[in-house]
Structures are given as C-alpha cells and as structure tokens.
Amino acid sequence: MKNVKIFCLSLEPSHYEFIKNLGYTPVGLGEKNFNNNWFTDKSGSNISQKNKYYGEYTFHYWLWKNYLDSSLDDTNSWIGFCQYRKFWSTRNDKLLPNNIDEIKSLVLKEIPQSYNNYDVILGEPFFINNFKIMKFLKHGFKLILKNPSYLFNENKRNIKFHFDLMHGYENLDKAIELLEPEDRKDFSEFVNAKTYFNPQNMFICKSKTILKNYYSTIFPWLERCEKLFGFKNLKTFGQIRIYTFLAERFMSYWFQKNTRTKTMPIVFYDIRKDIK
Numbered sequence: 606m607k608n609v610k611i612f613c614l615s616l617e618p619s620h621y622e623f624i625k626n627l628g629y630t631p632v633g634l635g636e637k638n639f640n641n642n643w644f645t646d647k648s649g650s651n652i653s654q655k656n657k658y659y660g661e662y663t664f665h666y667w668l669w670k671n672y673l674d675s676s677l678d679d680t681n682s683w684i685g686f687c688q689y690r691k692f693w694s695t696r697n698d699k700l701l702p703n704n705i706d707e708i709k710s711l712v713l714k715e716i717p718q719s720y721n722n723y724d725v726i727l728g729e730p731f732f733i734n735n736f737k738i739m740k741f742l743k744h745g746f747k748l749i750l751k752n753p754s755y756l757f758n759e760n761k762r763n764i765k766f767h768f769d770l771m772h773g774y775e776n777l778d779k780a781i782e783l784l785e786p787e788d789r790k791d792f793s794e795f796v797n798a799k800t801y802f803n804p805q806n807m808f809i810c811k812s813k814t815i816l817k818n819y820y821s822t823i824f825p826w827l828e829r830c831e832k833l834f835g836f837k838n839l840k841t842f843g844q845i846r847i848y849t850f851l852a853e854r855f856m857s858y859w860f861q862k863n864t865r866t867k868t869m870p871i872v873f874y875d876i877r878k879d880i881k
Contacts, residue, residue, distance in 0.1 A: 607715045609683035609809065611693070612644065612668075614661050619880050620689055623705075627712055629687070632664055658836055660849040661686070661806055662827070669820040677813045683716050684816060685726070685809030690875035693809070697729070697870040705879040711872050716809070724811045724864035727803035727857065728871045733767040764796040764854055772843045772850050776834070780851055783829040788822070788859070795858040802857040805871060806849065815864055822859060823852055 613629040618639050624631040633639030634646060634656055646653040646663040649671035656663045665686075677684060687693055693713035694700075702708055720726060768777040781793050810816050827848050839845045860866050 609685055609713070609716050610677070611685045611687055611713070611809075612664070613687050613689065613692075614664060615689040617689065617877060617880070618643070620876060623876060623880055624689075627709070628714065634661065634664055655836075655848075658839070658845060658848050659827070659852075660846060661688070662823075662849060662852055665820060666824060669817065669824070673813050673817060673820075683726075683809050683811055684813060685713075686807055687712075688805070688807070689877065690873065691805050691807060692872045692874070693726075693807070694870050694872045696872075700870055700872050702872060702874050705874065705876055708872065708874050708876070713869070720867055720869075722865065723867040724815055725860045725866045726809040726869050727860060727866050728805055728807050729803075729868045730801040731804040732801045733762050733764065762800060764799050764802055768796070768850070768854065772847050776844075776847065777851070777854070779833055780826075780830050783833065784826055785822075791862060792855065792858050795862075796854060799857075802854055803860075803868065804853065806853045806856060807871060808856060808860060809869075818863070819856075819859060823855060826855070827852065 611627075611629040612632050613624045613627070614632045614634055615624065616633075616635040616637065618633065618637055621631050621642060631643050632645065633643040639645050644664070646656065646667040649667065651663070651667050651670070652659065653663050653667070659666075685693065692708060692711070694711045695713060695717060696711055699707070699711060702711060716726075765777055769775065777796060778793075781789060781796070784792060810819075830848065830851060834844075834847055839847065843850070
C-alpha cells in the first residue's frame with residue numbers, strides 16, 4: 606500500500622491470508638491462538654485481559670505502549686484501523702456487498718489526494734435520530750415515559766439520549782465528570798448537542814503524533830472510569846462493552862475538536878460467512 610498502513614483486527618486465525626492479501630496488517634484479538642505472523646495485544650506492556658470490555662482498544666493500548674515510538678515513522682504516512690466485518694472504502698454506492706469477492710474491489714488501497722489537507726479520517730456519521738420509534742420504545746420505555754418529548758422532537762435524540770438508552774441511564778454523565786477539565790465541558794456540550802457520531806471506533810491518522818496525543822487522553826480517562834463502573838456488575842452487552850462505547854463517542858469529539866477531519870464510507874461485510 607502506497608501511503609497508508611492499515612491494521613485489520615480479527616477474532617479468527619483463519620482470516621490471516623485474506624487480510625494479508627488485501628495489503629493490510631493482520632491483528633489477532635480475543636482468546637484464540639494466533640501464530641507469530643499476527644500482531645496481537647498480548648506481549649510487552651498490555652491490557653489484553655480487558656479485551657472482553659475494551660474490544661479493539663486493547664490493541665490500541667498495545668500499539669501505544671510497545672510499537673508507536675519504535676516502529677512507525679511520523680512522515681505523513683497514514684495509520685488506520687479496520688475490522689474483519691467493517692472496511693474502509695472510497696465508494697459509497699455499495700456499503701453492503703453481496704459476497705467476499707466484492708470486498709476485494711471495494712476496500713481502501715490508498716488515501717486519495719483529496720484528503721491531503723486533513724489530519725484524520727473518520728467513518729461517515731451515524732444518525733441517532735433516524736432510528737425507528739419502536740427501537741426507542743424497546744430499549745428505553747422508562748426513559749421515554751419520563752420525557753415523552755423524545756418521541757416527537759428529533760433534536761432531543763442526541764448522543765447522550767442514545768447512550769442512556771443503550772448503555773445505562775446517566776452513565777455517560779458520570780463518566781464525563783472523570784475527564785480532565787479541558788475536555789469535561791466541551792465533551793458534555795458535544796453529546797448534548799450532536800444527534801450523530803462517527804461509528805465503529807474506526808479512524809485513520811496522518812501522523813503518530815496525533816495518535817499519541819489521543820491515546821494519552823483516552824486511556825487515563827477509561828482507567829478512571831473502571832473505578833466507577835468496574836467489571837463484575839456489567840450484565841448486558843451494552844454495559845459489558847461500556848468502555849468501548851465511551852471511547853467511540855469520545856473519539857468523534859476529540860478528533861473533531863483537535864484535528865482537521867474528513868469522513869469516508871465504511872463497508873459492512875462479515876468475512877466469517879466465507880472464511881471459517
């Protein structure tokens with residue numbers, strides 16, 4: 606690949622050849638055994654034991670502590686991340702391909718010149734207020750009962766509302782209180798004003814300096830959040846992965862606040878359907 610290094614995260618050792626043939630760097634996460642050809646989150650300074658709760662961020666932590674300074678150049682070469690079922694593409698006409706062969710022609714191979722004046726690429730926005738009413742009622746009947754205006758006022762269906770609905774009432778507010786002062790107020794305003802966020806914890810950075818600054822903000826905050834939410838009493842998937850979902854919302858805010866961002870389509874296809 607000419608001007609970008611893409612780390613592609615997977616839970617399946619059988620995905621190695623496919624990822625490698627795309628020109629991406631395979632990253633193995635989870636409990637299965639990955640051979641030495643894979644990058645993993647289990648060597649050096651790591652938090653791999655938290656993968657159930659942190660998801661892809663256990664690899665981001667490993668990258669930050671073990672690889673970023675020693676092995677990546679900061680010379681305007683882009684550094685990005687995708688997953689075994691979510692891939693970057695410069696095309697937005699086929700975000701749900703029919704088969705794995707279509708993926709090969711759709712995935713990102715090179716950052717286009719039209720992105721040269723930007724620092725970070727984020728996924729195209731996920732609009733919360735486009736959800737069907739029945740989904741809101743299914744997940745948050747009590748929340749909506751307290752404030753029925755959520756059903757009629759699309760602008761009230763903001764990031765905070767969605768987080769309360771899916772990941773525990775007021776948990777986002779509690780986590781925001783643990784941010785450093787320079788982000789606390791701004792992030793609170795962001796989640797209460799925005800009706801969308803950039804999804805999937807996927808991003809591409811133009812320099813490792815940006816990555817280091819992001820990591821040095823997000824990980825101390827998530828560690829403080831652990832003292833609040835812990836691990837033992839997290840029951841539903843939305844709560845078990847609360848650290849991943851906190852990071853997803855914060856990622857949108859932090860990059861938009863601190864860098865010049867541009868969006869790119871994300872293609873959805875789970876390669877496990879074809880590669881067992």
